[in-house]
Every structure is written in structure tokens, then in C-alpha cells.
Amino acid sequence: MNISIFSVTENGRQLSQRVAEMLRGEHFVSRYCFHKHTDDDSAVFWNMGSMVGRLFQRSDAFIFICACGIAVRAVAPYLGTKADDPAVIVMDDHGKFAIPVLSGHIGGANCLAEIIAESVGGTAVITTATDVGGKFSPDSFAVANDLMITDLKAAKEIAAAVIDDEKIGFSTEYPHSSLPDELTAFGICRTGIYVGNDISAKPFDVTLRLLPRNIVLGIGCKKGTPEADIEKAVLETLERYRVDIRTISEISTIDIKKNEEGLCAFAEKYSLPVKTYTAEELMSVSGNFESSDFVLETTGADNVCERSAVLCSGGKLVIHKTAGDGVTVAAAEKPIYLDFERKIL
Template sequence: MNIAVFSVTENGRQLSVRIAEALGAEHRVSRYCFHKHTDDNAAVFWNMGSMVGRLFERSDAFIFVCACGIAVRAAAPYLGTKPDDPAIIVMDDGGRFVIPVLSGHIGGANHIAELLADSLGVTAVITSSEDDAGSFSLESFAAANDLIICDSKAAKEISAAVLHDEKIGFFSNYKHSGLPEELTEFGICRTGICIDTNTDLKPFDVTVNLVPKNIVLGISCKNDTSAEALENAVTSALDGIGIKRISCIAAVDEVPELCSFCEKLGIPMKKYESAELDGVEAKCEQMVLKSGGKLIIKEKEFDGISIAAAEAPVFLDFERKS
């Protein structure tokens, strides 16, 4: 995840250093300090709202070490829809509490808050009703298993049904761990979850379709490849497969526009050394097959851009945390 940490005071600056150390091993953490209280390892801002706006589209999470009201006012103008908004977390500069404010489940704010609580010895204040009840959370499950929620309205009905102790149906052909007690694969249920690439499947009156984000793309292109040509090539190669299903892009060379493309979509890049693919004709195919998946798009060329794709295996784990 790309995580931006904002601080305002000297105490906040010191806490931001500890936050970066706690999360830096697994995430890309950048620190932003108010100009009066900064250091050589942080970027400087004079106006928090303006800086948040510049970073909003390319950040997966914001951690604000300041008053909750300041954080809300800084992020509010840029908020869109629930599935697309980044995680918003607030920590007081006294280092007592960490509060996930937005995108607790889908964006992973609750999980980040819990990580910081464990690492820094602060108290995580989780207000999501499913978490308080210790019951199944559709959003947490989807985030932890890289699943795309296709219908937010139906997802809300599932959450409401869980809170009212209504049994939730479950349908999927993917292998999975044991189901939580709220879900069942048997009997007739009004609401239910369907995990499949076919979103036309509606086994229940109220069906939430979840689609796995498990497409691995192998791409080879020249340094002067344009962003437009790259996007057109990917769209043509996928041929109806949603671009949101891409989980990783494999490449040999770090072409600037390819790196920007991955950053824009929040997709990790797996880089292979040329020596690993010496003597291989279909390099893109070999790269995606290293994911352990099944080749679904043989290597094709689109205006000088070579692309292949594989579908990585899926195992649904109800104990996995995002």
C-alpha cells in the first residue's frame, strides 16, 4: 500500500517517524510534515488540504497525526464512493489512540489501526458494528482475499442481515476454508454471496457478486511507449476482462510509463532479470506462468507492446486479515 502520513506538531512529527518504522517493512510510507516541525526525511507542506489533494489519487491510505476535525476537513473535498476512497486513519499527537475514520474494511483502515496499536502500544478505537460484534464482515473478507464487490447496495443488505442474525447463503467453485457460522452452502437463503468471474450468476434473491482480483499480466514494451498506447494495449488484450481484476504486472524492464501505469492503478510490479528469461521466445508468457496460474491470454503484440495474461489460483480464507 502507498501510505501518506501527515503531522502538524513536533510531537506529531516524532510519532510519524515511529509510524513509518512500524509500517515501512510491508508498505510504501511517505511522511509529510507541517513546515514548522519537519526533518530531512519528510516532505514539507504549508496547506494540508492542498497536499492531500495532490496525493489523493495515488495513495491507498492516509494517516493523520492531528485532531480528527483537521483530518476530516483535509480529506472531505476529495472523497468519492465507498469502494474507491482510501483508508483514513487519525492518531492524536499524544500517542494514545488510533482511529480508523473511513474505509475501515474495504480500504484496510481497521487493519492498519490494529497494526499500529500492536506496534506502538496505543489503543485502537474500532467503531464498525461487525467488528464490535465479532461477526462476519463481508467487506473485511473481500479486502483480505482480493475480491471486488460488484454491488454496494446488495453488500449493505448482507451487512444488515448479519446484524439481524439472518443466515447468509454462500456459493463458489473456488476452494475455501471453513465457513463462519453466519454463512451456509445449504438450504434456501434470501441473501447470499456468489464468488465467480461470471457476475450474471444470481443464486439468491439478494446476491452480492464478488470477483477475484487474480489476473497477472506480463508486459514488454519500449522506453518511449506512451501512456495512451499502453492503456489501449492492455484494454485490447484483456478483451472484456475488467482492468480492476489485475493483481500484478510482470516486466523485465522498468519502462517509465509502465511504472506510472502501475502506480496509477495501485498495481504492484514484479520485475524479472533478463538472465532469468534468456533464450525464451514468449517472455511475457513465461513471466505470468511463474505466478503458478493458468495461461488465459497467449502472448500478443499491440503496436509494439507484447502482453500475456494468467489467472492465478484462488483460495478463499475466512481467517485471513487484510
């Protein structure tokens, strides 16, 4: 996580040093001190709101060592949606309390507050109903297992049902740890959670679909193929097989395509890393792949998209080779394990 720590007083400056030292190593931490109380390890600010504004888009979490009102006014102009806002935690300058005030579940503020409080001998003040009642939180489960929440309204309704002691259904084909008491894989439930890549799945009247980011796209293309042609081929393939592009974790291909302009531009547009492999590495992958003599003669591997997707994912093909306009596309699924005990940080 990219964490920004703000302090106002001398006690706050000293406390920010302790917190930063504890968090560094696991996270990237920057300290910002009011100009009257600063040190060589921190940046100086005169106006907290302006500094927060410059950092807001690139910070995963803010820790304010000051009064709650000061922190709230500093972040308020920049707040967006529950799914996008960073974690915000407020501490008093004696370290007695750490209070998550924003993004307790999705942003991990609750867990971060508990870690900070324990490290300085303080108390984390958690106010979210599921945590206070020791109940299952769909938001926390999703974030901890790198699952995308597709419907915040459904997530809110399920959280409310949990608090009301309503049984919540659970549906998935992935292996998982034991279900918490609030969930059941059997019987008929009004609300429930589906984890999978089928964007049309709705096993419950109120279904919260959680999408894993575990699909690897294997792409092959002719030299000089424009970005638009690659994008068109990918999107049409994903639509045909009902795969949400948000589930794509990375792109794989052969090493001779690592500087292919159209492919690199497509990857950059969707913020997807590209992994490349030699022809020898691709040909060493076992499996039943569609072979092409032309591709073998050109690249040294008889199939680029399928072989690279399987090699990169360590899993199985979910979309076999599709071809059109000089582009071949395949997809493979990384194996995942859903852990209900996993924490966000």
C-alpha cells in the first residue's frame, strides 16, 4: 500500500515516526508534518487540504494524527465512491485511539487501524456493524481475496441481511475454506454471493457477483497490427464467451512480440502487464493445442496464444484460439483458493 501520514503537533510528529517505522518494509510510507513541527524524514506542509489533494489519487491510505474534524475537512473535497476512496484513519497525538473513518472494509482501514493501534499500545475504534458484531463482511472477504465487487447496492443489502441474522447463500466452483456461519452452500436463500467469471450468473434473487482477477489473455498478432484491431478481437472474443474484461490479470505472448507497438498500446490502455516467453518455453508446455505450420515457421512455436496463456496462468484454457484480422486470442484461468480467514493487509 502507498500510505501517507499527516501530523500537526510535536507529539504527532513523534508518533508518525513510530507508525511509519512499523509500516515500512511492508508498505511505501510517506510522512507530512506541519511546518512548525517537522524533521528531515518528512515533507513540510502549510495547508493540509492542498497537500491531501495532490496526494489523493496516488495514496491507498491516509493516516491523520490530529482531530477528526481537521481530517474530515481535508479529504471531503476529494471523495468519490465507496469502491474507489482510499482508507482514512485518524489518531490522536498520544496514540490512545486509531479510528477508521472511511473505507473500513474495501480500503482496509479497519484492519490497518487495528495494526497501528496494537503497535503503539492504543485502541482501534471500529464502528462498522459487521465488525462490531463479529460477523461476516462481504466487502472484506472480496478485497482480501482480490475479488471485484460488481454491485455495491447488492453488497450493502447482503451486509444488512447478515446483521439481521438472515442466512446468505454462497455459490462457486472454486475450492474454498470452511464457510462462516452466516453463509450456506445449500438450501434456498433470498440473498447470496456468487464467485466466478460468468457475468450473467444470478443464482439468488439478490446476487452479489464477485469476479476474480484470474484470467490470462494469450495474444498473437501479425507484425504491425494496429491497437484498434487487437482491441476489437479481444473484446469480441470476451463478449462471445461472456468473460468480463475486468477479470483479466495480464497478457501473455511470445518474446518476439514484446515491442509490438499495437499490442503494447492495448496493454497500456487497460493497465495490463505483458509477460513474454521464448519459443522453446512455449513448445515445452504440455497440452492439446491448435497447431499452425505457418506460425511455427514464423515464430518457432506452433501456437502462441494458447500456449502462452496456459504457461502464464498455470491453469487450464477457458477460451481456445480464436482468430481474425491478423490477431489470435485465447484465455486461461489461474487456479485460485478462496480463504474466508484471509485479511486485507
